[in-house]
Amino acid sequence: xxxxxxxxxxxxxxxxxxxxxxxxxxxxxxxxxxxxxxxxxxxxxxxxxxxxxxxxxxxxxxxxxxxxxxxxxxxxxxxxxxxxxxxxxxxxxxxxxxxxxxxxxxxxxxxxxxxxxxxxxxxxxxxx
Numbered sequence: 001x002x003x004x005x006x007x008x009x010x011x012x013x014x015x016x017x018x019x020x021x022x023x024x025x026x027x028x029x030x031x032x033x034x035x036x037x038x039x040x041x042x043x044x045x046x047x048x049x050x051x052x053x054x055x056x057x058x059x060x061x062x063x064x065x066x067x068x069x070x071x072x073x074x075x076x077x078x079x080x081x082x083x084x085x086x087x088x089x090x091x092x093x094x095x096x097x098x099x100x101x102x103x104x105x106x107x108x109x110x111x112x113x114x115x116x117x118x119x120x121x122x123x124x125x126x127x128x
Contacts, residue, residue: 003119006031006046008039008062009054009081014104018052018081021111025120036060043073050119055082055093063089066096077118081106 005027007015012034019029027050031042035057043051051069055062062080069078080098082089090101100114 003027003050003115004030004046004048005050005052005119006033006039006042006048007052008033008035008042008057009052010034010057011054014054014081017108018111021108022050022115025112025115027115027119034058036062036065039065040068043069043076047073048076050077050079050115052079052081053098055080055089063092063096066093066098070097079114079118 003026005022007018007022007029009015009018015032019032022029030046030048033039033042037060039051039053039062053062053066062082066078069076078098080090080093080101081104082101083104093101099118102110102114
């Protein structure tokens with residue numbers, strides 16, 4: 001099942017891991033970025049189904065841009081990723097519209113489960 005996704009994280013190796021897993025599951029990575037400003041620009045240009053968004057990045061972090069992303073593109077599924085395992089950061093991200101929160105380091109299986117839950121199983125039900 002084809003789906004379009006974007007990965008925004010300041011760590012290139014994290015972007016590569018998520019990109020490889022997503023593509024193996026039938027997705028197409030339509031953009032990569034390393035900060036929140038990149039995220040806004042890439043999402044505007046590509047309109048993905050799914051966005052993997054790091055919460056702690058330079059220039060603009062994930063928490064700073066979540067509200068803007070949600071206002072403009074309410075249908076994009078957002079997965080927050082962070083090394084911060086702090087309940088208040090998770091709560092804020094969830095309150096600003098993320099669909100799932102992954103704490104780094106995460107496993108391949110965790111990424112697969114999130115993609116399945118948010119994208120693949122929903123497409124099977126004719127729901128984007």
